[in-house]
Amino acid sequence: MKPAELRTARLLLRPWRPDDADLLFDIVRRPEVNGWLGSSQRSWTRERVLEGIAADARDTGLERRWAIVPDEVGQPVGSAMIERFPPLLDETGDVHLGWYLHPDAQGHGWVSEAAAALLAHALAAGEPRVWAVMWPHNTASAAVARRIGLTDLGRHVEPWFGTVRYPLGRLFCHWRPGAEHPMAVHARLVAGVELADRDDEPPVGPDGARYPGPP
Template identity: 35%
Template sequence: MGVLTTERLVVREWELDDADAALEIYGVDKVTRWLTPAMGQIADTDAMRLLLQAWIEDQPNMLPPRGRWAIQRRDTDEVIGGLGIRLLPPYEEDLELSWQLRPEAWGHGYAAEAGAALISWAFTQEIDELFAVARPSNTRAIGTAKRLGMTWVGETDKYYNLRLQVFRIRPSDLIDG
């Protein structure tokens, strides 16, 4: 993918040096309680570094638009979040867009800004749609999905054996910026 740049953000591949910043996302209960069972809370910097190493090694083998990326502020170079596109279980047919931000970055529109850039790029990779899933009580994620122009398509327990709200976006749904 290379690097995506928005007005305030850079979306780029993860680096091992991001471990401390990534732990402030994936090591925080306020964030990880909303994640799927496939991704638990990370205990310490060493564990975060091992997970980043796995993500970095997996990235070249993933068919675009799949992958995991860091969200970095342009003005401070601070890593404030992560984005991902991956196959949803159990059938591995639907592509899920996910986003996670450190709590201090919530409420500034960063997830929607970075997500919109990633969606635009993803639709250059010969895919027809992307999905986002959120627990019904995760109002922040639901709000971000709507700000991204995603349409609510229902509630299901098909993914992760959890009751989840499902949102979808197709190329024809893109919001003109």
């Protein structure tokens, strides 16, 4: 297994490769996928996908994106990633997990299995807190966060990616014993950060629900 790869019971997690570009583009171009990923994630092109794969190859640390390859499929069906929040108020920022799947690959528990492995990977690297943040009406994503044991902190103003028009996120976190409580970190950030109005389009989920949608 190469250093950037992780194994779970049913999955290989490995970097995306240039010859996966068509597969990845076929996932991220779909509104039912990218409609949940935030405004910057909506306008995908094959070129942008290739740029992302090249950037993945340069990532050597904890923060990276993995292709999820179920043994029974033999090719990637989605992504799981560890990213660091934008540093706010001079804090270096905690990490958060992200995930998406091809619609045909949902319902097997593959993302939950991948996300559990990334949670363990981030904690083993010494991260005090590992978050997952989603729009409040993203019930499928919230179910993944719950399934891997993250604590549901509820709907809150979301200081990292929230905007004046769309301020709320559902926040999940796992934190080490003795680490500062995530809501204490959150309170400090929310008190000190002015949300930027940088989202000009109303985010509408694939189900037509408007953000912030129903709980």
